[in-house]
Amino acid sequence: MQEGTSTTPITRSAGRARRKWALVGPLAVAALSYSAAPALAATSGTNTATLSVAPPPVVSITVSPTTSTFGNCISNGGSTTALVIPGGICSVGIPNGPTISQGVTVTLGNEQAQVDVSGAEAVPSDGGTPWALGSPGNNTFAEGNFTPDGSVGILPSQSCDLALYNTATGALPDNTICGTAPANSSVDEQLDLFAPTSSTDTSSTWTITTTWTAVSA
Amino acid sequence: MDDNHDLDSCQRLAMCMSHFAGRLSVISALAIAVLCLWSSGAGATVGAGVQAAPVVLAHPAHPGQQNVSFPRVYVVNTGTQTSRYRLRVERLSTGNQMPVPAGWVSFGDEGFLLAPHQAITVTVSLSLPKDAKAGKYMTDVVASTAPLAGGGASEGAAAATKLEFTLSPLSSGFDPLWLVFIAIALVIAVAGVVVLQKRRRTVGPGLRGASPTSPQVTHRQLSRQGVGR
Numbered sequence: 001m002q003e004g005t006s007t008t009p010i011t012r013s014a015g016r017a018r019r020k021w022a023l024v025g026p027l028a029v030a031a032l033s034y035s036a037a038p039a040l041a042a043t044s045g046t047n048t049a050t051l052s053v054a055p056p057p058v059v060s061i062t063v064s065p066t067t068s069t070f071g072n073c074i075s076n077g078g079s080t081t082a083l084v085i086p087g088g089i090c091s092v093g094i095p096n097g098p099t100i101s102q103g104v105t106v107t108l109g110n111e112q113a114q115v116d117v118s119g120a121e122a123v124p125s126d127g128g129t130p131w132a133l134g135s136p137g138n139n140t141f142a143e144g145n146f147t148p149d150g151s152v153g154i155l156p157s158q159s160c161d162l163a164l165y166n167t168a169t170g171a172l173p174d175n176t177i178c179g180t181a182p183a184n185s186s187v188d189e190q191l192d193l194f195a196p197t198s199s200t201d202t203s204s205t206w207t208i209t210t211t212w213t214a215v216s217a
Numbered sequence: 218m219d220d221n222h223d224l225d226s227c228q229r230l231a232m233c234m235s236h237f238a239g240r241l242s243v244i245s246a247l248a249i250a251v252l253c254l255w256s257s258g259a260g261a262t263v264g265a266g267v268q269a270a271p272v273v274l275a276h277p278a279h280p281g282q283q284n285v286s287f288p289r290v291y292v293v294n295t296g297t298q299t300s301r302y303r304l305r306v307e308r309l310s311t312g313n314q315m316p317v318p319a320g321w322v323s324f325g326d327e328g329f330l331l332a333p334h335q336a337i338t339v340t341v342s343l344s345l346p347k348d349a350k351a352g353k354y355m356t357d358v359v360a361s362t363a364p365l366a367g368g369g370a371s372e373g374a375a376a377a378t379k380l381e382f383t384l385s386p387l388s389s390g391f392d393p394l395w396l397v398f399i400a401i402a403l404v405i406a407v408a409g410v411v412v413l414q415k416r417r418r419t420v421g422p423g424l425r426g427a428s429p430t431s432p433q434v435t436h437r438q439l440s441r442q443g444v445g446r
Contacts, residue, residue: 055336060266060295063372070370092370104372107262109295111269113376116309125368158309191370209364211373215309215357216269 060109061214068092068104070193070208082204086136086197093190098148100188106164106212107186113214114180115165116158119143120211124203131196131206139201142194143208147187149173158213163189180217264296265374267360272341274382281347287380289338290324292360294331296374301363303328304339306356309377314355321345322356322380328363343382351386355379 072091075084083090093103106115122131122141131141133156143154150166150173152159160178165171168185191210268291278285294300304324308316325340341358361375 055293056291057269058266058291058293058295058376059269059378060264060293060376061374062262062264062295063374064260064262066261066263066296066298066372067365067367068370068372104370109266120364158307205368207364207368207371209371209373211361211364211375213309213359213361213375213377214265216267216271216376216378 057111058109059111059113059214059216061113061115061212062107062109063212064105064107070191083193083195085195085199088195090193090195091190093188095146095148095190100147100190103188103190104145104210105186105188106161108168108181108184108214110183111214112180112183112217114178114217115161115185116213116215117145117152117154117161117164118158118211118213119154119156120209121156122206122208124201125205125207126201126203128201128203129199130201131199136194136197138198139196141196141208143210144192144194145210146190146192150175154210158215161189161212163187164212261298262296263298263300263362263372263374264294265300265302265360265362265376266293266295267291267358267376267378269378271379271381272358273380274343277383277385278343278345279385280345280349280351283344285343285345287341287343287382290341290358290378291336291338292331292376293336294333296362297333299330299332301328301330302360303363305359305361306380307359307377308355309357309359310355310379312355314353314381315350317354317356317380321349322358341380345384349384351384353381353383355381 070083070090070092072094073080073083073088074090075088080088082088093100095101108115119133121133124130129139131139133143133154134140136142144151145154145161145163147163147167149171150163152162162176162178164185164187165178165181166173166175167187168181193208272287272290274285274287290304292302292304294302304327306317306319306322321343323342323344325342326337329337329339331337356379357377358380359375359377362373364373365371
């Protein structure tokens with residue numbers, strides 16, 4: 001019992017010493033590592049590299065010119081200098097053999113796509129009553145696009161541009177099935193405007209917007 | 218309208234000339250004038266482009282979920298003049314998927330200016346009503362140039378790419394992680410029952426051997442063993 005009591009303190013102190021070293025040892029290593037770290041950092045450098053990432057494949061379209069004038073007007077079989085209401089027709093572009101001259105050039109980008117065309121109401125310069133797009137009527141005009149290979153009536157909603165499709169794909173003029181046009185297709189189109197039967201607004205200048213949309217295939 | 222266009226071209230030419238005239242020789246200024254005329258003349262185009270790859274939601278959405286983020290959509294001005302663009306959703310592509318009501322999809326920026334060949338990526342998010350039907354949905358993201366005023370024919374360009382997502386029938390508040398929690402709870406409950414049964418078996422024989430008058434044995438335990446009946 002005495003032996004036991006005498007040996008116990010020695011064992012405890014030895015355990016404490018071991019624990020102490022167990023604590024001090026890692027701390028010393030940590031301290032050394034910390035002090036060594038700046039030295040290591042001093043030998044390292046920074047490299048800034050610039051990386052250019054290619055843009056994603058894009059379905060796109062371009063239209064030119066951005067604005068044009070309806071001309072080449074006719075009424076009752078004769079040419080006129082401006083749109084005659086009712087019954088008058090004016091155009092952007094004129095047929096020139098197998099193509100259209102001075103028309104609107106529509107060009108697809110590097111991806112194939114269906115090209116839709118849509119129109120909007122005609123807006124008078126005085127901000128008065130517009131003309132709706134539809135069949136000619138009171139305050140309602142009609143619009144169509146044309147190539148020697150096809151034509152289509154333009155609506156307020158999107159519809160496949162058959163004139164562009166037939167020309168771009170070499171389809172026959174009587175083809176009525178419209179779809180995807182090849183990449184980089186470029187077609188000159190004629191726009192035709194058919195006068196309303198009557199107009200409330202008497203402005204002499206009107207704006208007619210036509211939009212071509214490339215729809216990803 | 219041609220008059221307006223010519224005026225615009227002349228204005229641009231004047232700006233170009235005044236900018237450079239003080240610094241360069243007459244010959245250089247003339248060369249720049251030619252370049253200005255070339256860049257602002259009848260060859261000007263209006264253009265629009267969007268990424269060809271569809272904008273797809275990686276995981277199924279749930280009815281009632283709000284502000285679910287799609288990957289950003291890439292829009293580029295492919296024309297030669299600065300244009301204002303508008304973003305909208307409109308079903309243009311054909312397919313069996315259900316159409317997407319326009320009110321479900323919103324853009325971080327619905328209208329913006331882009332210089333020639335400048336591109337932008339725009340955030341797209343989806344907010345669904347609680348009664349939205351499960352299934353596959355599809356619409357198109359359309360980036361279109363804003364119409365120009367001024368009389369005559371105004372040409373516009375637009376480009377569209379598909380936007381697709383799947384709507385699963387799970388309610389918006391349900392998180393699949395709950396399935397894991399429920400499974401863990403079931404395992405714990407079964408384990409608890411097994412442990413309780415084992416304890417009863419261990420305690421049972423001791424009770425049977427105990428005296429009915431022992432204070433450690435409760436009336437209920439005695440009743441279970443049929444003692445006193």
